[in-house]
Amino acid sequence: MSTSTKLQVTPTAIHDVLVIEPKVFGDERGWFTESFNAQDFAVATGLSVNFVQDNHSFSRQWTLRGLHYQLEHTQGKLVRVVAGSVFDVAVDIRQNSPTYGKWVGIELSAQNHRQLWIPAGLAHGFLVLSETAEFLYKTTDYYHPQSEACLAWNDPTIGIEWPLPQGIAPNMNAKDSAGLAWDAAPKF
Incomplete structure (x- = not known):
């Protein structure tokens, strides 16, 4: 775990997927947080990133x-929730990674x-836990629909433990419902 004056950084089971916790300053009026600062992010994580799209x-x-x-124009993402809560998931599809095929999930909330x-x-994907949620993310490259791929959310090889109540099916669009099985999905 790394802590700067403004950020706490905690590695996950996939060592380069990081939980970032900015300092929140509150009083009787409410609270304030600096949601992103490139210098503080670099100091706390050791990463120099250039975000191009929100x-x-x-x-x-x-x-x-x-x-x-995305298979081309791959994107690093810094994600957060500003209203409600989600269960956020990342799956390692880098074949040369020691955590290839592993997933991590964490609740992000306002x-x-x-x-x-x-x-x-x-x-990357997420499940909305609250009545509604607003999800923000910064990306290190632009959206490139020609190279977009979707991995099946419920592939048994990966075995993501989504916190869906018994008998509830997720609300998904056609593209996400047709996600590829682990064995058929292109990898890095």
């Missing part, structure tokens, strides 16, 4: 988005202010 999504409860990745750094070469 994305913002709104989703209803039990919506599952993902598991997405209350806990956590962020997740997901390096390029991982598939």
Whole structure:
């Protein structure tokens, strides 16, 4: 675990997927946090990143988005939730990685202010736990639909333990519902 004056950084089971916890300053008026500062991020993580695109999504409860990745113009992502809560997942699809085929999941919420750094070469998705959620993410490369791929959210080889209540099916679009099985999905 690394701590700077403004960020706490905790590695996950996939060593380069990092939980980022910015300092939150509160008083009787509310709170303030610096959600991103390139210098503090570099000091705390040892990474120098250049974000080129910000994305913002709104989703209803039990919506599952993902598991997405791009084969070209691969994207590192810094993700966070500004309203509601989600279960956020990253899957290592880098064949030369010691954690190839492994996944990590963490709850991100407006209350806990956590962020997740997901390096390029991982598939990413999330499940909305609250009634609604607003999800923000910064990317290190632009969206490139021609090289986008989707890994099946429920592939038994990966075995993600999504926190879906018994009898609830996730709300998904056609693209995500047609995600590729682990054996058929292209890897890095």
